[in-house]
Amino acid sequence: MSELVKLKYALVHEWLTPNATGGSELVVQEILKHIDADLYALIDFESTNPKSYLYGRTIGTTFLQHFPLARNGVQKYLPLMPLAIEQLDLRQYDIILSSSHAVAKGVLTSPNQMHVCYCHAPMRYAWDMTFDYLRSSRVGQGIPGILTRYVLHQLRQWDALSAHRVDYFIANSKNTARRIWRCYRRRAAVIYPPVAVDRFPFQAEKQDFYVTVSRLVSYKKISLIVQAFNQLGRPLVVIGSGAELQHIQRIAKSNIQVLGWQPDEVVDRYLSQAKAFVYAAYEDFGIAPVEAQACGTPVIAYGAGGTLETVKDRRQFGATATGILFSEQTEQSIIKAVENFEEHQKRFAPEEARSHAQTFHPTGFKQRYLAFLDSAHKEFQSNLP
Structure with a gap:
């Protein structure tokens, strides 16, 4: 692990807002306790939130940060999210960590950068919840519904393709590991998320x-x-x-x-x-x-x-x-x-x-996550040309 300490890290998450306080955000918070990483997201409204642990932190964002009403839910710009995440320039980092349930895993990296994705779920809009989304959404019916179906089809293709940009997957459960295999045909180690x-x-x-x-x-x-x-x-x-x-x-x-x-x-x-x-x-x-x-x-x-x-x-x-x-x-x-x-x-x-x-307990997450990074980095280095 001593070699890893000297490296430069970027941590990419989907969105950081006061309303986003679920398990994926807890994973981000826990990783940042143990790894000195620069943080990136599609949008960030946490660094200006005095109650947040991210208050005052410099966080890299995308063009979606400036879109109307993004603070209340960037999901409304779902078709643009893959394009947005690909605009993050992470060339200065040695290791890319992503905490992904939608598009964070799709960041662009070079062959010499190791990318480890902690996957909370393959993108639900595009896979398991497609028909629920179409049934409950105003744009899921009639002529708009045809366009929505096409957009979701394109998202599935991008999501499967972008999985190849990840060197190592970690799943938050065995259930998620099975879904990663089904959607991406990639194997994933299982490390349960930290619970306080x-x-x-x-x-x-x-x-x-x-x-x-x-x-x-x-x-x-x-x-x-x-x-x-x-x-x-x-x-x-x-x-x-x-x-x-x-x-x-x-x-x-x-x-x-x-x-x-x-x-x-x-x-x-x-x-x-x-x-x-x-x-x-x-x-x-x-x-x-x-x-x-x-x-x-x-x-x-x-x-x-x-x-x-x-x-x-x-x-x-x-x-x-x-x-x-x-x-x-x-x-x-x-x-x-x-x-x-x-x-x-x-x-x-x-x-x-x-x-x-x-x-x-978080101590178990810390031990398993850091041990996985150490093992993955050794393997990654040995496989470089």
């Missing part, structure tokens, strides 16, 4: 309510959870903001509290006190269920994608289980899972959940 386990208060004694914490957007399926609890009549607390907030407030019955956005201390309190955390989204990793387990709170989750790797299902793990997985994203499946949980609630040990969450 120490931030979350452990509490063994639970109160009589369920909780879900999420951005309130369609693919997170929060409205499905609310509809299930409308039928169950059990107390549920919903925390988060997003496009579906008003819809969820409208359909929620009196047994459901919709709190909207809340600061970390409030989120932590509800996570630690809840009898269980409910999660119905398909995620490539999904950091929220691990955060709940860090509080000693068992998880009731959709058993697909990342949760198969982060939640230990009662039927498979018995006394060391940390939750219950359900097989379908339906109201009835959620209802059955909640009823199953209540039947076996006393068998879940909060200490088991906390212990399992520790396996995703």
